[in-house]
Amino acid sequence: AQKVTQAQTEISVVEKEDVTLDCVYETRDTTYYLFWYKQPPSGELVFLIRRNSFDEQNEISGRYSWNFQKSTSSFNFTITASQVVDSAVYFCALVSGSARQLTFGSGTQLTVLP
Amino acid sequence: DSGVTQTPKHLITATGQRVTLRCSPRSGDLSVYWYQQSLDQGLQFLIQYYNGEERAKGNILERFSAQQFPDLHSELNLSSLELGDSALYFCASSVSDRGGYTGELFFGEGSRLTVL
Numbered sequence: 560a561q562k563v564t565q566a567q568t569e570i571s572v573v574e575k576e577d578v579t580l581d582c583v584y585e586t587r588d589t590t591y592y593l594f595w596y597k598q599p600p601s602g603e604l605v606f607l608i609r610r611n612s613f614d615e616q617n618e619i620s621g622r623y624s625w626n627f628q629k630s631t632s633s634f635n636f637t638i639t640a641s642q643v644v645d646s647a648v649y650f651c652a653l654v655s656g657s658a659r660q661l662t663f664g665s666g667t668q669l670t671v672l673p
Numbered sequence: 674d675s676g677v678t679q680t681p682k683h684l685i686t687a688t689g690q691r692v693t694l695r696c697s698p699r700s701g702d703l704s705v706y707w708y709q710q711s712l713d714q715g716l717q718f719l720i721q722y723y724n725g726e727e728r729a730k731g732n733i734l735e736r737f738s739a740q741q742f743p744d745l746h747s748e749l750n751l752s753s754l755e756l757g758d759s760a761l762y763f764c765a766s767s768v769s770d771r772g773g774y775t776g777e778l779f780f781g782e783g784s785r786l787t788v789l
Contacts, residue, residue, distance in 0.1 A: 603781070609777050659772070661773050
């Protein structure tokens with residue numbers, strides 16, 4: 560079984576603040592992939608990153624960075640110097656073992672205030 | 674633009690009715706996944722097709738059915754609609770039948786269904 564927990568339902572920050580979105584996952588499999596998707600107010604799901612279980616290197620893409628820690632089963636997402644356009648719902652997802660589909664967390668609503 | 678096309682974008686219907694949602698995957702993608710996003714259930718996997726065959730099934734109600742046609746487009750049929758079926762229905766596609774393992778899933782913009 561695979562499970563993803565995003566304990567933060569809503570986060571509100573002021574523009575230019577840094578913000579970290581938490582993601583904790585559960586799987587018994589050694590091979591798995593983790594994802595982050597963004598859902599802006601317009602509703603579509605936008606892919607942000609995919610990470611496999613054998614690569615624990617942190618990744619940075621512009622203002623976005625991801626911290627993958629197998630020891631704590633976490634795959635956290637940090638936005639540096641947040642902007643109003645970052646306001647969206649962010650989903651963490653997992654696929655592992657014999658599963659074919661992604662299992663999504665419940666999402667974190669991020670609001671960046673001007 | 675993900676390359677995945679879903680129609681209609683919005684649909685309003687009454688309880689007891691039947692609707693069909695359509696999805697065209699990205700060019701070259703053989704796999705189609707259907708997800709339901711509702712306020713109380715979040716993003717729930719419904720069903721997956723690969724090259725015309727059903728490959729995985731999630732929490733899909735018996736009132737719902739899907740198929741993938743030879744041209745690889747897929748349709749999700751929802752019948753005997755209830756108020757609780759109101760949701761955003763997403764289609765995603767990937768090249769392989771284990772999409773997340775070989776790359777990302779590309780999502781369409783969704784079909785918003787409102788049942789009155």
